[in-house]
Amino acid sequence: MTWAPDGGPRPLARTAGPGTDDEPEPDAWPGAVEDFGGGREIAGLPTLDFLRLIGGGPRGLLESQAEDRLARYGENVLPAQRSVSWPRRFLRSVRDPFTAVLFCLALVSAAVTAWTTACVIMALVVVSCVLRSSGEYRADRSAAALRDLVAATATVRRRADAGSPPVAREIPVDQLVPGDVVLLGPGDLIPADLRLLRATGLTVHQAALTGESAPVAKYPVDTPALLGAAADRGAADRDAWPHLCLQGSSVASGSGTAVVVATGERTRFATGLRGPSPRRRASAFDRSVHGISWSLIRFMLLTPPLVFLADAGLRGRGVETLPFAVAVAVGLTPEMLPVVVTTTLARGASLLARTSEVIVKRLPALHDLGAMDVLCTDKTGTLTQDRPVVACHVDAGGRDDPDVLHWAAVNSLWTLQLAELPMPDALDEALLEAVEQRGDGLLDHYAVAALPFDPVRRLATAVLRTPGGPGLHTLVVKGSVEAVLARCVKRRADGRDGELDDAARDELLSASTELAEQGLRVLAVAVAERPAKPGSSPYAESDEYGLTLLGMVGLRDAAADTAAAAVTALTRRSVTVKVLTGDHPGTAARACRDIGLDPGEVVTGDTVDTLDDDELAELAATTTVFARCTPAHKARVVRALRAGGHVTGFLGDGVNDLPALDACDVGICPRDATAVAREAADVVLASKDLTAIDHAVVAGRRSSANIATYLRIALSSNLGNVIAMLTAALLLPYLPMLPVQVLVQNLCFDAAQLAFAYDRPAAADLARPAVLRPRAILRFVTGFGLINALADIATFGVLALSVRGFATGDGQAAFQSGWFTENLLTQALVMVLLRTGRGVAEGRAPGPIRLTTSALAVIGILLPLTPLAPALGFTTLPLFYYALLAAVLMSYGTALVMAKTRYDAGPAGRQGLAGSKP
Secondary structure, rough: OOOOOOOOOEEOOOOOOOOOOOOOOHHHHHOOOOHHHHHHHOOOOOHHHHHHOOOOOOOOHHHHHHHHHHHHHOOOOOOOOOOOOHHHHHHHOOOOHHHHHHHHHHHHHOOOOOOOHHHHHHHHHHHHHHHHHHHHHHHHHHHHHOOOOOOOOOEEEEOOOOOOOOEEEEEEEEHHOOEEEEEEOOOOOOOOOEEEEEEEEOOOEEEHOOOOHHHHOOOOOHHHHHOOOOOOHHHHHHHHHOOEEEOOOOOOEEEEEEEEEOOOOOHHHHHHHHHHOOOOOOHHHHHHHHHHHHHHHHHHHHHHHHHHHHHOOOHHHOHHHHHHHHHHHHOOOOOOOOHHHHHHHHHHHHHHHHHOOEEEEHHHHHHHHOOOOOOOOOOOHHEEEEEEEEEEEEOOOOEEEEHHHHHHHHHHHHEEEEEEEEOOOOHHHHHHHHHHHOOOOOOHHEEEEEEEEEEEOEEEEEEEOOOOOOOOEEEEEOOOOHHHHHOEEEEEEEOOEEEEOOHHHHHHHHHHHHHHHHEEEEEEEEEEEEEEOOOOOOOOOOHOOOEEEEEEEEEEEEEOOOHHHHHHHHOOOOEEEEOOOOOOHHHHHHHHHHOOOOOOOOHHHHHHOOHHHHHHHHHHHHOEEEEEEOHHHHHHHHHHHHOOOOOOEEOOOHHHHHHHHHHHEEEEOOOOHHHHHHOOOOOHHHHHHHHOOHHHHHHHHHHHHHHHHHHHHHHHHHHHHHHHHHHHHHHOOOOOHHHHHHHHHHHHHHHHHHHHHHHHOOHHHHHHHHOHHHHHHHHHHHHHHHHHHHHHHHHHHHHHOOOOOOHHHHHHHHHHHHHHHHHHHHHHHHHOOOOOOOOOOHHOOOOOHHHHHHHHHHHHHHHHOOOOOHHHHOOOOOOOOOOOOOOHHHHHHHHHHHHHHHHHHHHHHHOOOOOOOO
């Protein structure tokens, strides 16, 4: 068959070409085109012209030709996905803004000869980089174990020399070359871009490329340019031509013979990997980190000059105050922040990998999962199993009739058996499975012949011996509604046959259209009785006439086993699920309803094209399903959602999902996704359980809450200390704390705060998307930092009462010892009272917090009493000081609890400790 300009089929006269006596020998042709990157363009040529140009034929290439082409065009492999080495990951970790801030501080400390400070800070930088690079390296190794998409071998037809017959044999896929003849069967992966020469009932799964869930019929076309103004159509339409089978798809049913058009990086599948990698988008974590980092940098740049000018201008101290000024800047900066952040994220990622089989390839993606409030997902292969199931079976009157299903399954069974098909296609499997569950006896019938499905005539026919009718055969015909109705003259409703006039025909077509709009794939079933033919006269297509329509069978995509539970869990977590698919609107809406997701009004890609960015952002916020989407449409919808202030994730598994995976905040893919999708994703689900996404979201929110807790406590405490330190520097004739004392205090406090990586946030912090919002954190830090500063200044009064020579140099050691003790005790108090998790009223904290705060308090009290005290500039304090300090601490604790209670009751507190969205 070929195709007329109007798209209708017409007979094709037999001409010189493949499989005829006039077939040119491949070795007589001048050779293939120079660049097979234009393979999809030359695939639009007539068959004979195409074969002449590519230098191949149905008999296969000579081995010598194949060797020459392999040397010329290279192996049939995808562009290399180079794994980033561990040392390179380590160096890239230094670019993290928090780590870069500390690195600069270390350089400044070294410049002013504060070598101890510089060494300690550099040690923290190294620890943070090691933790991050090691975690991401392990995640990449785990993800690499899932790369199993590309077939290992392909069946090709080649000849040893010009006089030898063609021989079919298995060769490694990477040895395929343009012009090779490939034999296809059910279950085969398409190893390169192919053009069909012959096909028998061939259907192909190409959801990974186009998003279409149903297998697509493929058949040879002699003149592809007649398929409909191809020059004016998009490349996506050309890729969907019925005579092309593209790498990344797979054979669902039937068999075929095809010639290789393009290999390796020239295939359509490889286009997602061509050219330079796009610059990675800034995720929610990146935006939060940069906001907080720049706020810290501004404070750090401002603080040392203020300290230096205050000491030099008011107290006459000179260059010796530089180390102290740097120490103050260090005191303001949460030195352990990179370590705490990396440890928190790495621990969460490790737990996910062990307990939920979720691989987090990029550690900050765990925060983005917790911040996600919209999850966009492809339908085919994610929400659905890419496997049809029977949804309904109705007679010609629209009433439920199990006989319709029975005869459809009989057709599937005997077509499979007698046509010698290796395996049924997905629709036949669904019919047979449905009848098996009913316990129907299919083997009660005996078939004598079968005409397999032909994608051109769109029918399959089984010929049975008629029970109780000697000399009669029953034809059972199954196929598309239009094709079956065109061959019917009667219809059966309520067990009675009636004439099929034009009005009834239109009514049945309308009914099938209505079922299709509900997302069902519809098959019509018809029967007819014929006088038995002798064995010398086989049945043919001309016998498929004068049929009686029994009814129609509707099939839908089977939902993924855990899709409904996953959607319910995400909704409970305040994550909105949106479906972006290339499938039919009705099919997409049906799939959503099957998993408990209200599709609402479905928007198609054509509508998206008519909207500007602002209009699309407004529409995307209220739309649940986008259907008939191209890859560009998916990416644009994702970008519109992000522009509207949403932290957006995308769950996809195919090449057509790559643009959206690149555009979102966090990309997710299932384990059986295409290799390029797994490379592009930030998170890989190693199991088929979609509820693992909920586990990942919870882990992300837990990590974000703990990071926010650390930031708020560390920064508020540090800010209070810096304010108090500046105040003391103006009031006292000596430094309020030696640089080494500042460093020891910071080390003790920071080491204790590592316990936040193991904290348990409150349930309320896991119920909403959690984002690290710089402004919200800075407001918290400012308010509670001032309370901390007041406690420090109150301690100055306590020291003035209990220490002799407070205002002169004689009381320097006692003042510094007393303030050191008070600082560590107030910091321990802050850690307990301001942490997330269980309420203060419960009076208990998790084990790690309890242990570290106890250790912090013990160090603060006992260190000035140990033999190390003289080396650090400490001295013993009078008991009276400790009594007064206890009163200050009680007042400070009461103020903290009251402020925290008021904060939690206000708008900021209701947003959650991590700055979560209400």
